[in-house]
Amino acid sequence: MSSSTSTTGRRIVVLGAGYAGLSAAKGAGRHRTVTLVAPEERLLHRIRQHEAAAGRGRDWPALGDLARGRRIEHLRARAVEIDPDGHKVLLDDGTTLGYDTLVHALGSRTAWHGVPGAVEHAHPVERAAEVRRLIREADHPGTLAVVGGGATGIELATELAEAHPGWTVRIVAAGQVGGIYSPKGRAHIRRVLDRLGVAVHEDATVTEVTPDGLRTTAGPVEADLTVWAASMEPHPLAAEAGLAVDGRGRALVDDHLRSLSHPDIHVIGDAAAVTVPGVGTLRMGCATALPQGRYVGRLLAGRTSKPFSFRYTAQCLSLGRRDGLLQLVHADDSMKPTVLTGTAGRLVKAGIVGAVLSALK
Structure with a gap:
């Protein structure tokens, strides 16, 4: 692969292939070309990790199979830096991706809270x-x-x-x-x-x-x-890139799930602090990540222009x-x-x- 990648029309890059990222990529990929960046070959079915730990899990579907029928290019790499001013993402294989619209869906990771050992x-x-x-x-x-x-x-x-x-x-x-x-x-x-x-x-x-x-x-x-x-903590890449974040490091977004400081970047899933009127700030989890991803997919495909809504x-x-x-x-x-x-x-x-x-x- 060359050191940069571009697509015809608006370049959409999705970081992360969890529930939020994959559903956003699939929704947008109905009508737009999407680059999906995630190191996994298969879906990391996070809500069934307890079964996998107990030896009862199985191999989940390959991301390529889940993306079939959509205009999605899957790059098996990890995003290590976002340059919002330059509209670029640096990957761990040295590749630099340009984007017009970025979807940050890198989720969360275990929070150790500095506990010794x-x-x-x-x-x-x-x-x-x-x-x-x-x-x-x-x-x-x-x-x-x-x-x-x-x-x-x-x-x-x-x-x-x-x-x-x-x-x-x-x-x-x-x-x-x-x-x-x-x-x-x-x-x-x-x-x-x-x-x-x-x-x-x-x-x-x-x-x-x-x-x-x-x-x-x-x-x-x-x-x-x-x-x-x-407990879990949001992926730090949004804060490291200079996006506006809350006290926990979750990116602050508007009612269309766009970064308040960088509106050409959508942040969804565990990495975002999504506040819905009458509901409050949504907790981390599949129950909130999947609807956010589906919403952004529809938004980028031009299938909706309404604000994001949700209720538990x-x-x-x-x-x-x-x-x-x-x-x-x-x-x-x-x-x-x-x-x-x-x-x-x-x-x-x-x-x-x-x-x-x-x-x-």
Whole structure:
């Protein structure tokens, strides 16, 4: 490839092939030529990483197959620098891409929060295959600690405990495990954790990760393997490029998901601080990333000119292969008392996950 790439007409470059980036590229690629920059060969189906960690995952569709029928060129590279003034993106292979419109959809990554030993001794949820390998290669079952009491940590702890009953699984949270859910939702999560034998450590902020466990504000927690699912932070490239960002580093955008400081750059997914009237600033996650990507795809294809709109309806959790939780929420994501649990919750969750993959095909 030459040192620069251009397309006829307006040059559209999409950075990232997660739920937001891929859906934006596919929408725009109906009528426009799009360059999609992402190092992955296959879809990183992030909402099923807990299954992959437990050895129950499978190979997800190739990006080339998902892009079939669209005017999309996939470059297997990683964006390392954005030059907004020059309308250029530098890739890790030395390529420089010019653009007229850029879509930043690089998402988020594990936030270590400067905890000593975390980077050296804990394994982030993004490296699910690594967790799976370490469990399989262990000489004998041991103790596994999942750090994080939110949705990702709960799904990991329940999936790992069910898949590997010989292991002792612990979940360690700075606050209450499942604290964001309604009382009925939290009670069900706790019943499932108890049924699966998961030891719960609440109000235990991790202060250090060691080769043999954790040090927390509530005392030490022994562990042969630590998986970190405590929180995520936005990809830093937007802030590094000088885009206006909030206190968390998420790019500030307008009601058409354009950067407030650089309107020729759309920022979507976990990397964007998207505020919707009557709803508030959207949380990170597939539930918000996919609609943003579809919206920008339609916008760039000239199929809409309306502002982005969104409202929440539910949150859902996998709790192993036999159980699940569907938590109904208000439009602003605050909890309603109604939940579906057990088989019903599991089936609804499975249907939602299936619908996400179908939407990308």
